[in-house]
Amino acid sequence: MNLSCELEDEMTNDVVEGRPVGGVAPGGFDVFAEIGDTTMVYRCLNDSAWTMVWVSAGCRRVTGHDPVDLIGNRVISYTDLIVPEDRLGVSVGVQTALADGRPFQLDYRIRHAGGSVVRVFELGLGIAGGSGVVESIQGLIAYVGTV
Numbered sequence: 001m002n003l004s005c006e007l008e009d010e011m012t013n014d015v016v017e018g019r020p021v022g023g024v025a026p027g028g029f030d031v032f033a034e035i036g037d038t039t040m041v042y043r044c045l046n047d048s049a050w051t052m053v054w055v056s057a058g059c060r061r062v063t064g065h066d067p068v069d070l071i072g073n074r075v076i077s078y079t080d081l082i083v084p085e086d087r088l089g090v091s092v093g094v095q096t097a098l099a100d101g102r103p104f105q106l107d108y109r110i111r112h113a114g115g116s117v118v119r120v121f122e123l124g125l126g127i128a129g130g131s132g133v134v135e136s137i138q139g140l141i142a143y144v145g146t147v
Contacts, residue, residue, distance in 0.1 A: 037061050038143040042078075046098065046126065046134050048091075049077035053136065062120060062143045064113025081110040083117060090122075098126040098134045109147055119144035 040063065041056040055067040069075035082090055086108040097104035103125040112118050124139025 040141045041139075042141065043127075043136055043138040044078065045136055049073055049079045050137075052078060062118075062141055063110065083109045083111060085109075094124070094137070098137070101126075103139075107144070117147040119147055 037058055038061050039056075040058040040061075042052055042059075043054040045051040045053060051073050052067075052070040053072070055070050057067060059065060059067045059070060063070070063081055065076065065081075070078060079087065090106055090108050093106050094104050103123065106122045107119065108122070109117050109119055120141050121144050122139060122141045124137050126134035127136045127138060129135035
């Protein structure tokens with residue numbers, strides 16, 4: 001049974017329908033495509049901006065931004081959403097876990113597009129490229145509440 005192929009038939013590029021931008025996510029990550037309104041599923045580059053390459057429609061609830069606004073840092077990078085006081089801790093937490101070859105879990109604050117500061121919980125793991133270096137990260141970011 002190829003779940004990825006079955007889900008691909010059901011998915012569209014229409015974010016209005018609550019489907020992920022770009023259809024099925026790369027690497028078979030589409031299993032999480034329908035997690036829900038309060039969770040943002042993503043795949044990003046392992047760079048200083050956390051450049052998103054794929055983001056689910058849950059991005060709207062979590063960040064207040066449309067998914068296409070974050071993809072490729074079109075309007076804003078994910079790093080810019082993280083409150084300045086939490087950026088270093090997030091970066092160290094992620095990079096330490098990636099260096100150890102393990103998933104990470106973080107609880108931190110972001111600035112919602114509406115202006116409020118919200119708490120999020122993130123769970124992610126690194127994806128190594130052909131050279132063995134972690135090139136991207138995939139995971140989920142869940143809305144916890146307003147600070």
